[in-house]
């Protein structure tokens with residue numbers, strides 16, 4: 317794979333980001349991906365405190381010896397640590413910050429002062445235009461089928477749509493587990509990809525074996541969107557527990573979530589409850605199986621070291637061809 321403009325911008329060998337994943341991405345996974353020539357990503361909230369997060373960043377720097385890596389910051393009001401975690405990113409010179417939810421303005425200004433790049437998760441054209449005006453360096457186009465909080469638009473639509481109206485580099489995210497999908501994303505206008513679910517079934521992912529096995533055993537059709545975890549649609553594997561609790565909020569929960577007086581606390585409480593469920597399912601054996609994953613599960617067949625996953629993706633990419641029309 318030739319180095320492209322994204323590779324030059326981030327000083328990386330391959331235009332592949334291992335998407336930051338709550339509970340899944342720790343220092344080892346991030347370092348393994350960055351050392352294999354991609355960019356390992358981790359959410360700052362995977363650590364209980366800002367001090368622990370700083371220690372993790374230092375550990376990644378030590379393990380990767382100057383190779384690029386990424387940190388995800390949730391930049392809306394629900395994240396009470398955002399200012400402190402942003403300061404860590406700036407102090408430690410984190411090469412790439414990926415923002416999600418809320419306005420990335422302060423993050424962009426702060427990280428640009430230390431020469432780092434900021435890419436923003438986007439699920440709509442309007443929001444992409446907004447972050448372009450704020451000075452973002454690139455977009456993570458979160459498409460339908462993605463793990464975590466999926467977008468609503470198909471990559472077939474969203475990538476060329478962004479390409480047509482926004483000038484920033486585009487990173488395609490959602491459902492990518494095979495090199496041919498990287499090639500397809502590039503044809504559609506992306507210059508890099510962000511991959512999450514594939515790396516849950518990696519040797520380094522910091523989750524219980526049952527979760528990794530569930531990724532391998534699940535079919536694409538098993539992925540459903542639930543409102544129950546955070547109040548916004550999140551992709552999970554349809555397990556008996558998910559079927560039991562249902563996918564929608566009940567009328568009272570919906571009312572409390574929308575009401576001006578109660579929405580802040582309801583969202584916070586729902587988020588804490590969801591995070592706790594995800595945590596016990598990711599790290600222990602429980603019948604409350606809430607496993608976050610995207611539609612890419614259908615193509616994942618084995619647990620591999622992250623380096624091998626990257627190598628395989630590159631190999632598949634090299635072998636993919638656009639068939640001629642005649």
Ligand SMILES: Cc1cc2nc3c(=O)[nH]c(=O)nc-3n(C[C@H](O)[C@H](O)[C@H](O)COP(=O)(O)O)c2cc1C
Nearest residue numbers: 335336337338359462463464490491512513608610
């Ligand atoms: C288990 C899981 C947890 C995730 N947690 C986060 C997160 O904390 N922050 C974030 O920006 N994205 C998060 N994501 C989204 C990924 O970074 C990435 O954009 C997405 O997984 C790409 O879609 P794919 O899973 O279909 O490859 C998560 C995804 C998964 C599967």
